[in-house]
Amino acid sequence: QVQLQESGPGLVKPSQTLSLTCTVSGGSITSGSYYWSWIRQPAGKGLEWVGRIYSSGSTNYNPSLKSRVTISVDTSKNQFSLNLSSVTAADTAVYYCARAEGGSYLVYWGQGTLVTVSS
């Protein structure tokens, strides 16, 4: 059974870079045809797909965030990571990592981690 677990700071100062890591267990991050994804959800609000990285290494970022987002994979640690630069309070949210399959449906999710942007 695939499991995903987010980790990273829960508090980030405005203008700094938010960095999160998702550790994948129960399967190799390089096997299969999957999109390893980051989704976020502000408190009491809906879901926003931040970006994704394919098993081959290609990436897609949400255009609303594109200039600030980087997603990368560390195959040696079976992890993928999110960097979001120049954060503001609007980036405060629960961040989920997830595995998308079957054409990009999110089947496996991490439990989510709350990141607050505040000085």
Next chain:
Amino acid sequence: EIVLTQSPATLSLSPGERATLSCRASQSVSSYLAWYQQKPGQAPRLLIYDASNRATGIPARFSGSGSGTDFTLTISSLEPEDFAVYYCQQRSNWPHTFGQGTKLEIK
């Protein structure tokens, strides 16, 4: 960007009743639509993919229909554990987008 509009925002029903949730897309997404269920403090769970296919382990009381721009999630007979927030999501165009959610609450 494709906008998904869900209705109603809140649906108040009793256990045993039938629930019908709607999702309308701003342009055709063919059948590339999914439904998720989210309970408080939990990650969403995939229920339906490609408009009408139940995900692994999802009870038969959940069904999806529609194509193009209009989609429906039906729960045939509500169980107590079904009261949650439901989201639709399209994968036709990037960025893949979600609806704003329908909260299904106990009447």
